[in-house]
Amino acid sequence: MANENLSVWTSIPFWRRSAxxxxxxxxxxxxxxxxxxxxxxxxxxxxxxxxxxxxxxPAPTVINYKIGYEMSAxxxxxxxxxxxxxxxxxxxxxxKEAADLLHLGKLTSQAKNCMDCHTLLGNGAYYAPxxxxxxxxxxxxxxxxxxxxxxxxxxEEAMAEFxxxxxxxxxxxxxxxxxxxxxxxxxxxxxxxxxxxxxxTNGFPRNFSKTVDQFKAGGSNAH
Amino acid sequence: MLTSIKTNSFAGxxxxxxxxxxxxxxxILFGAQLLMGLIAAIQFLVPGFLFELFDFxxxxxxxxxxxxxxxxxxxxxxxxxxxxxxxxxEGVAIGxxxxxxxxxxxxxxxxxLVFIFVQVGSGTEASIWFINEGREYxxxxxxxxxxxxVVVLTFYFNxxxxxxxxxxxxxxxxxxxxxxxxxxxxxxxxxxxxxxxMDQFWWWWVIHLWVEATWEVFVGTLAAYALIKIIxxxxxxxxxxxxxxVLMLFxxxxxxxxxxxxxxGTPEYWWEIGALFSALEPVPLIAMFVHVLYDWGKEQGIxxxxxxxxxxxxxxxxxxxxxxxxxxxxxxxxxxxxxHTLPQVNIYTHGSQFTxxxxxxxFFGAYATILIGxxxxxLQYAYGIKVLKSTFKxxxxxxxxxxxxxxxxxxxxxxxYEQVLVERAELGAGWNAFFVAQNLPWYVQAQMWRAxxxxxxxxGFVYLVWDLLTIGQExxxx
Numbered sequence: 149m150a151n152e153n154l155s156v157w158t159s160i161p162f163w164r165r166s167a168x169x170x171x172x173x174x175x176x177x178x179x180x181x182x183x184x185x186x187x188x189x190x191x192x193x194x195x196x197x198x199x200x201x202x203x204x205x206p207a208p209t210v211i212n213y214k215i216g217y218e219m220s221a222x223x224x225x226x227x228x229x230x231x232x233x234x235x236x237x238x239x240x241x242x243x244k245e246a247a248d249l250l251h252l253g254k255l256t257s258q259a260k261n262c263m264d265c266h267t268l269l270g271n272g273a274y275y276a277p278x279x280x281x282x283x284x285x286x287x288x289x290x291x292x293x294x295x296x297x298x299x300x301x302x303x304e305e306a307m308a309e310f311x312x313x314x315x316x317x318x319x320x321x322x323x324x325x326x327x328x329x330x331x332x333x334x335x336x337x338x339x340x341x342x343x344x345x346x347x348x349t350n351g352f353p354r355n356f357s358k359t360v361d362q363f364k365a366g367g368s369n370a371h
Numbered sequence: 372m373l374t375s376i377k378t379n380s381f382a383g384x385x386x387x388x389x390x391x392x393x394x395x396x397x398x399i400l401f402g403a404q405l406l407m408g409l410i411a412a413i414q415f416l417v418p419g420f421l422f423e424l425f426d427f428x429x430x431x432x433x434x435x436x437x438x439x440x441x442x443x444x445x446x447x448x449x450x451x452x453x454x455x456x457x458x459x460x461e462g463v464a465i466g467x468x469x470x471x472x473x474x475x476x477x478x479x480x481x482x483x484l485v486f487i488f489v490q491v492g493s494g495t496e497a498s499i500w501f502i503n504e505g506r507e508y509x510x511x512x513x514x515x516x517x518x519x520x521v522v523v524l525t526f527y528f529n530x531x532x533x534x535x536x537x538x539x540x541x542x543x544x545x546x547x548x549x550x551x552x553x554x555x556x557x558x559x560x561x562x563x564x565x566x567x568x569m570d571q572f573w574w575w576w577v578i579h580l581w582v583e584a585t586w587e588v589f590v591g592t593l594a595a596y597a598l599i600k601i602i603x604x605x606x607x608x609x610x611x612x613x614x615x616x617v618l619m620l621f622x623x624x625x626x627x628x629x630x631x632x633x634x635x636g637t638p639e640y641w642w643e644i645g646a647l648f649s650a651l652e653p654v655p656l657i658a659m660f661v662h663v664l665y666d667w668g669k670e671q672g673i674x675x676x677x678x679x680x681x682x683x684x685x686x687x688x689x690x691x692x693x694x695x696x697x698x699x700x701x702x703x704x705x706x707x708x709x710x711h712t713l714p715q716v717n718i719y720t721h722g723s724q725f726t727x728x729x730x731x732x733x734f735f736g737a738y739a740t741i742l743i744g745x746x747x748x749x750l751q752y753a754y755g756i757k758v759l760k761s762t763f764k765x766x767x768x769x770x771x772x773x774x775x776x777x778x779x780x781x782x783x784x785x786x787x788y789e790q791v792l793v794e795r796a797e798l799g800a801g802w803n804a805f806f807v808a809q810n811l812p813w814y815v816q817a818q819m820w821r822a823x824x825x826x827x828x829x830x831g832f833v834y835l836v837w838d839l840l841t842i843g844q845e846x847x848x849x
């Protein structure tokens with residue numbers, strides 16, 4: 149190394165230059181891909197929903213539609229589907245109302261620190277169930293254990309009721325604590341969950357529709 | 372370590388003194404991290420423990436934030452510590468640096484007290500600003516974010532100005548450039564959006580580009596400095612390695628970000644990019660491992676040939692921790708990361724105890740180890756000791772902490788297998804599937820072992836603190 153002309157492999161300037169080039173190239177590629185991705189994950193509009201244009205992250209008004217999660221033969225994994233109109237808390241929400249509700253829900257999800265027990269899109273803590281597709285979970289549908297326990301007749305009302313009084317509905321020894329969630333915040337959170345279930349997550353969680361199918365066939369996945 | 376506050380022989384080096392101030396707070400926060408981890412581990416086994424008083428979410432939030440903050444403290448401390456050695460300059464505005472230290476420490480105290488006593492807020496912007504931002508690892512409220520940015524800018528100015536005025540070694544060049552990226556990335560985590568995919572996209576810019584890129588380069592830089600300092604490794608060799616490591620770490624780590632973009636709403640092309648580059652991420656960790664052991668062996672051999680008896684290291688506890696770093700980084704970040712980095716596997720393992728297993732060994736192996744090594748370097752200097760030898764307590768500390776963390780990792784890996792196979796593969800990842808898996812006897816047994824190994828780690832930590840408090844004085848008297 150005293151003699152740098154001996155070999156390029158022991159030359160500090162060579163490695164310094166290489167490090168700079170590789171880092172620069174990787175950074176530029178990341179930034180370029182980031183621009184592409186940001187375009188693809190920015191929220192769609194109400195017009196997209198009306199026109200049936202598929203967006204990876206749909207508009208907040210997706211809460212006015214029935215959401216599914218079905219196997220796509222073309223993509224080889226499950227994808228969210230947006231079906232016919234469906235009342236949410238008994239009404240159809242305007243663009244502004246839906247956006248405000250989602251805003252409240254997202255803020256509440258952070259203020260109540262959901263992510264330090266649950267995972268959202270698979271990220272967070274591992275103490276409580278993943279919430280990515282919680283809206284679609286059979287437990288919360290008609291005939292499901294959670295909806296039955298709250299005595300409510302829709303998924304959204306059952307979820308909102310549970311969120312306001314979680315420790316009143318102990319399902320397992322491990323319970324959700326009471327976080328002082330108000331009725332409005334609970335509605336917001338349910339909107340946030342319903343919206344999240346419509347995001348195209350490339351098939352995560354895998355097999356989720358198996359749970360749903362078993363439930364529909366009248367079986368329970370409780371062993 | 373405490374006595375070094377007053378009776379040190381810093382020979383007037385203000386930078387090193389400031390470094391020690393950061394180290395002391397880091398050790399306290401490290402203890403807080405472990406205590407919170409113990410509470411959370413117990414809650415997995417006894418769900419009623421502190422229920423609606425100090426819930427899992429609170430314990431977990433403080434657990435991971437204390438972790439991040441103690442590491443940042445130890446990192447800032449390490450930079451102040453090495454500043455004069457590398458630049459051969461006293462440091463430009465250490466007085467301002469000290470002020471920044473007190474501001475930061477006061478802010479951290481307030482944030483932790485709010486986390487512990489206020490815990491959660493209502494669904495308003497004010498909660499995000501003053502209580503808790505609710506984004507894993509970045510829970511610090513926005514006011515604190517801004518405070519952190521100001522303090523870090525002060526720190527960076529100090530380092531940068533000293534670098535410009537002083538000698539520009541390769542180590543310091545990497546340090547200054549890397550720190551700029553490290554500090555700048557924090558800004559990517561400081562905004563609110565209703566779009567959860569967008570939220571997590573930028574969130575990973577901070578988390579991933581910290582722990583899998585800039586923090587790793589930071590560790591490479593510290594190891595380079597420490598090897599010169601402890602075993603007298605040749606600067607030319609060490610700096611050449613450092614540039615190779617930078618090349619490989621950034622070459623794999625920057626685009627390795629793709630492995631966090633598999634399932635958060637981002638497009639499919641991240642599967643290929645994430646798989647390819649993150650699969651390469653262990654390569655530099657092997658290189659770092661080889662580098663540390665090779666240099667150690669080489670210098671030891673040279674010393675032996677010159678007739679020196681015993682170890683070539685002038686600080687055996689620090690060297691032990693740095694060698695543990697070489698192993699731990701490769702195993703925890705490299706192997707345990709690679710286990711579940713391919714999308715074909717990750718679609719099942721994403722967000723399971725597998726992730727927790729990797730997280731524990733990686734943070735410990737890659738970062739905690741080398742930063743503890745830096746504490747010992749600090750002590751050696753503070754007490755003006757020529758050769759610092761491991762004591763019984765040093766050995767107990769490194770053995771118990773390492774054994775404990777590896778034990779937790781193995782336990783969590785087993786829990787992860789159970790969870791992934793039953794909850795994800797067999798039952799289809801629903802609400803009920805989650806609880807079925809959580810109640811499996813083997814899963815519960817694994818969580819039990821995790822708690823036991825957590826206690827072992829904590830006992831090791833007690834030895835570590837005891838050693839840090841006494842080793843300097845004892846060595847001086849001997």
